[in-house]
Amino acid sequence: MDIRNRIEKTVKQVIDDELGSSLHPDKLTSITASISEKLAQTVKADELVLLGIVNDKKENKELAVVSVIGQDSVGIVAEVTRVLAENNANIEGMNQAIVTGYFALILTIDISGMNVSIDRLQELMNEVAGKKNLRIYIQHENIFRSMNRI
Amino acid sequence: MNFEVSEILETIKMNSLENLDVRTVTLGLSLFDCISDSIDTTAKNIREKILTHGSRIVDISDRVAGRYGVKIVNKRISLTPLSLVFGKERTLEEYINAAKIIDDTGMGIGVDFIGGYSALVHKGITKSESAFIDSIPYVLSTTGRLCSSVNVATTKSGINMDAVLRMGGIVKKTAELTADRQAIGCAKLVVFANIPEDNPFMAGSLNGPGEGDCTLNVGVSGPGVVFRAVKELPDNADFEIISETIKKTAFKITRMGELVGREVSKELGVSFGILDLSLAPTPAIGDSVADILEAMGLEVCGTHGTTAALALLNDAVKKGGAFASSFVGGLSGAFIPVSEDATMERRAAEGHLTFDKLEAMTSVCSVGLDMIAIPGDTTEETIAAILADEISIGVINSKTTAVRLLPVPGAVPGDVITLGGLLGKARIIPVHKKSAEIFVRRGGRIPAPIQSLKN
Numbered sequence: 001m002d003i004r005n006r007i008e009k010t011v012k013q014v015i016d017d018e019l020g021s022s023l024h025p026d027k028l029t030s031i032t033a034s035i036s037e038k039l040a041q042t043v044k045a046d047e048l049v050l051l052g053i054v055n056d057k058k059e060n061k062e063l064a065v066v067s068v069i070g071q072d073s074v075g076i077v078a079e080v081t082r083v084l085a086e087n088n089a090n091i092e093g094m095n096q097a098i099v100t101g102y103f104a105l106i107l108t109i110d111i112s113g114m115n116v117s118i119d120r121l122q123e124l125m126n127e128v129a130g131k132k133n134l135r136i137y138i139q140h141e142n143i144f145r146s147m148n149r150i
Numbered sequence: 151m152n153f154e155v156s157e158i159l160e161t162i163k164m165n166s167l168e169n170l171d172v173r174t175v176t177l178g179l180s181l182f183d184c185i186s187d188s189i190d191t192t193a194k195n196i197r198e199k200i201l202t203h204g205s206r207i208v209d210i211s212d213r214v215a216g217r218y219g220v221k222i223v224n225k226r227i228s229l230t231p232l233s234l235v236f237g238k239e240r241t242l243e244e245y246i247n248a249a250k251i252i253d254d255t256g257m258g259i260g261v262d263f264i265g266g267y268s269a270l271v272h273k274g275i276t277k278s279e280s281a282f283i284d285s286i287p288y289v290l291s292t293t294g295r296l297c298s299s300v301n302v303a304t305t306k307s308g309i310n311m312d313a314v315l316r317m318g319g320i321v322k323k324t325a326e327l328t329a330d331r332q333a334i335g336c337a338k339l340v341v342f343a344n345i346p347e348d349n350p351f352m353a354g355s356l357n358g359p360g361e362g363d364c365t366l367n368v369g370v371s372g373p374g375v376v377f378r379a380v381k382e383l384p385d386n387a388d389f390e391i392i393s394e395t396i397k398k399t400a401f402k403i404t405r406m407g408e409l410v411g412r413e414v415s416k417e418l419g420v421s422f423g424i425l426d427l428s429l430a431p432t433p434a435i436g437d438s439v440a441d442i443l444e445a446m447g448l449e450v451c452g453t454h455g456t457t458a459a460l461a462l463l464n465d466a467v468k469k470g471g472a473f474a475s476s477f478v479g480g481l482s483g484a485f486i487p488v489s490e491d492a493t494m495e496r497r498a499a500e501g502h503l504t505f506d507k508l509e510a511m512t513s514v515c516s517v518g519l520d521m522i523a524i525p526g527d528t529t530e531e532t533i534a535a536i537l538a539d540e541i542s543i544g545v546i547n548s549k550t551t552a553v554r555l556l557p558v559p560g561a562v563p564g565d566v567i568t569l570g571g572l573l574g575k576a577r578i579i580p581v582h583k584k585s586a587e588i589f590v591r592r593g594g595r596i597p598a599p600i601q602s603l604k605n
Contacts, residue, residue: 143409
């Protein structure tokens with residue numbers, strides 16, 4: 001049962017206990033719906049996470065950053081993402097730019113469901129890097145967190 | 151995405167272009183539970199303990215390094231000072247055999263160095279410590295990885311000048327026994343004042359008597375990263391800006407080291423000890439402390455202003471590091487090992503960086519006169535006087551100072567020796583010729599300074 005249904009059911013129960021048959025059933029339904037609606041506007045999603053009412057699905061994710069740097073050529077993104085897909089690494093974010101004439105692609109990937117180790121993925125990426133004359137680095141996100149966040 | 155592209159690119163640049171690395175993960179082992187009446191049994195117990203706790207250190211370090219895309223250059227082990235562990239007086243042969251067992255164990259598991267062939271004699275030398283110290287030159291000339299350190303003074307106890315004189319002779323003897331290898335034995339021997347118990351850097355690393363059973367200490371480095379950051383500042387950037395820039399860079403370096411260190415200690419199943427944030431140069435181009443000083447606006451490292459620039463650097467490094475980690479320890483500061491720092495070596499060879507200037511610099515940075523090649527005819531009394539000068543800087547200033555000198559047999563000022571690897575190359579620099587023999591041979595102790603009376 002989802003959070004909204006549970007809240008509505010609880011509110012309905014309280015009002016019913018307090019006021020009983022003096023309240024018209026239609027009125028009871030509209031009051032509980034209204035309270036539920038107002039609550040949804042007041043409490044934010046992450047506050048529900050904090051309260052432990054809903055689970056944060058992100059908890060299960062383990063992120064790594066794939067940085068692809070080098071000279072631009074046709075098919076870089078296709079090659080890199082093919083390797084990621086083959087090894088079940090889900091792409092969570094993608095940012096591509098040309099920095100001082102160089103091609104730079106930064107991918108955030110979820111490595112929790114990968115079917116190879118991060119070392120093996122690096123080896124596979126090194127093959128792509130060699131073929132397309134690039135440098136590809138795979139680093140666990142913790143290193144960026146530790147160096148850039150207090 | 152949680153991170154800016156610029157943040158990611160900056161980290162990659164530091165790791166791959168600016169030589170940012172974890173210089174060492176050093177596993178400290180307490181050996182008190184290895185002590186036996188027989189030194190041979192003790193050495194075998196030590197071997198078992200190293201194998202039990204340290205056999206996976208290389209694999210685990212490499213794996214963690216791969217995960218974060220950083221280099222862990224050295225994996226090392228530090229031991230309880232072996233003079234304490236070996237107990238009573240032994241024969242030279244017994245010391246050498248025991249040392250070889252430990253050295254071979256290190257080679258077997260693939261660690262780069264083992265520290266702890268050490269003695270703490272800052273107040274006095276026992277009979278067994280005397281025999282142990284006499285064995286140091288022979289042990290260093292017959293082993294490859296084992297490093298030695300001797301603490302001859304503390305601020306609390308003063309300077310044991312008998313030990314200082316003794317070490318003058320030991321340094322000289324070590325050079326003679328490794329004369330065929332350009333006095334390499336001396337690169338593994340450090341004489342200390344106020345030796346830290348948890349320093350992960352060699353050759354002075356040991357696991358002090360006050361340490362736990364098994365602890366991982368981490369040494370990070372990154373002169374190249376600091377150099378680039380300072381170099382990018384305009385010439386008119388004031389000292390506050392320079393200090394802030396170094397602090398921020400030191401913060402990032404320290405956090406990276408702590409992350410990697412904690413991960414390695416977790417996987418090894420040992421506790422995390424301290425993080426030693428030291429700017430340890432390597433002979434690689436762009437990985438030099440002298441470059442940082444010159445980037446601040448000195449024409450050459452060694453000219454007037456060098457000590458002030460180094461003081462600023464050292465202080466800012468500590469402040470940035472202290473904010474980044476709760477357990478900063480060891481030596482933490484800037485190192486100035488001449489042979490290991492390409493620019494420093496060049497300035498010394500050019501005559502800009504003199505012995506006396508190096509000594510002055512050591513009063514404001516971590517450690518001391520480090521990896522300096524001096525003429526082979528330098529007497530043991532002169533070496534003892536050099537030691538006494540440097541040690542007194544540490545004692546009076548309540549800081550660690552240390553000396554690692556290579557009196558290369560047969561070498562004269564201007565000659566060049568090549569040690570290879572992280573040790574680099576060095577040109578022999580002159581020392582003062584006039585004698586201090588009467589002074590260093592007076593005997594006894596220099597009393598603890600007034601600074602020690604704090605209770």
